[in-house]
Amino acid sequence: MTAETEPGFPQRPGLRQVLLEVSGVGERAGGAFRAALAVAIPAAVGLANGHGAAAALSALGAFAVVYGERRPYRTRWKVVAGYGLALISCATVGAGVGHLAGAASVGAWIAVIAMMTAVVVLAAIWVDALRERAPGSFLLLLCAELSAVLVLDGTASSPAVVLWTAIGAVVALGVAMTPALLDRHGPEAQAVTRAGAAVDALARQPHDDLLRRRAIHALHEAWDCLDDAGLRGQAVAPTDALSRIHRRLLAVIAFAEDQKVETSVSEEELDLMVLPRARVGERLRWGLRRPRIPVLALRLTVACVVAGGIAIAVDLGRPDWAVITAAMILHQGPDRVTGSWRALNRCVGTVIGVGVLAVITPVLGSAVLLILTVVVLMAGTEIFLVVNYAIAMVFITPLAMTLGALAPQEPLSEAVIGRIAETVIGVGVAVVTLWCVRPRGYRAVLLDSERRVVDAIEAVEADGPADAGRRRRRLEFELEAATTAVSQAGFSDPAWMLTQWPRHHRLHRQGYALLTKQG
Structure with a gap:
């Protein structure tokens, strides 16, 4: 028996699939239009009222619209409003740190890196425990980082950053809900x-x-x-x-x-x-108790601190870029193989992305063209963010670099070389962290997940109708968690996973048979 011949065994993705697969792009056209609109509306109003390029900062709050996609309108407004408040909070924290740190210095960058580490660890734990959809904690971290850098460099004031983020978040809520007027279901x-x-x-x-x-x-x-949606x-x-x-x-x-x-x-x-969605309290209670959470937190902390420290030590201009690179690779808790592929995607996408920035830089001196550029880059980010990470980085890189300075302030050649060097540091640290920090953590995660599946099956099979719905919801939750665990173990260590496969296969057949009333 081998991993290649065992039916259902998780198969590692190939290079072509990782770099070029774009399935599902067509389904995201509506979301891309809404993301672009959420930036364009407040930016255009701000521009018309004399605020110039600063109006592009509304993109920080407009990120909230991304989190509402695919959700029914009955709950979408709550999700977008919640993430809008989270983005405003991140902007406030980031801008506050940038203001207190003063001018750019080693001490100031240490404060920014510490803030970024805390934000991404806390946000990643929350997202992972609730099993939230992509983009997860990444946009929250990006908002906090850009807010800090804008204030630290003196490009924008703290009140301006927070105000424009709030305006973007409010507009994002309206844009997210507008399609309900045409088709509420x-x-x-x-x-x-x-x-x-x-x-x-x-x-x-x-x-x-x-x-x-x-x-x-x-x-x-x-x-x-x-x-x-209330239709069940x-x-x-x-x-x-x-x-x-x-x-x-x-x-x-x-x-x-x-x-x-x-x-x-x-x-x-x-x-x-038919199982109603597990409540937030249930998902937190079931999700926070897993060994996956401390592994995720430890890896993120180590990678962010080390990447930022190296970037400061070699005196690169933007050590925050090295930190966010490492965090973007690790924030969703990938296995070693998937994380390594993601690192490759980051490198390829960043190199192309800075090339795109080099092409568009001549037009960024105009506030109108700068805002139009941000709108287009925001739409591209929404289309590809969960479809193909390498292509997404082609849009994210110039978007982040443009917002981070509201038109590059350092010479273009220095910006290109610096961002690539910082990306290499972040990627290298993230990959080393994946392979060296708790390198066999996937084993504890899988064994814990399978134990929880057994407990959930026994609870569902127990006599008595009391609380049957909650027990069935927990079984589905545990089966999904174990499916993720087995994929990560199978990618990281196929030989070991094959020894666990018969038990996993039997448990999942039994669990899903209970959920579908078969057997």
């Missing part, structure tokens, strides 16, 4: 469509374990979306369509298991299989 319909496509893919290859997990995950994600249990088109997809999934799984195919499932039986 658009996100739910799209989630149902994705679930249907995943079940169709499984129907074509019913014995593929990976496709089965994707189909079940997409199904429950769609039910979560309907639940958040109502006789409306999205709910009826998802019920049919759910029944089809049951039939496909029964066929794959050589079981009797149920031609009809009652609404009461189907209702037992």
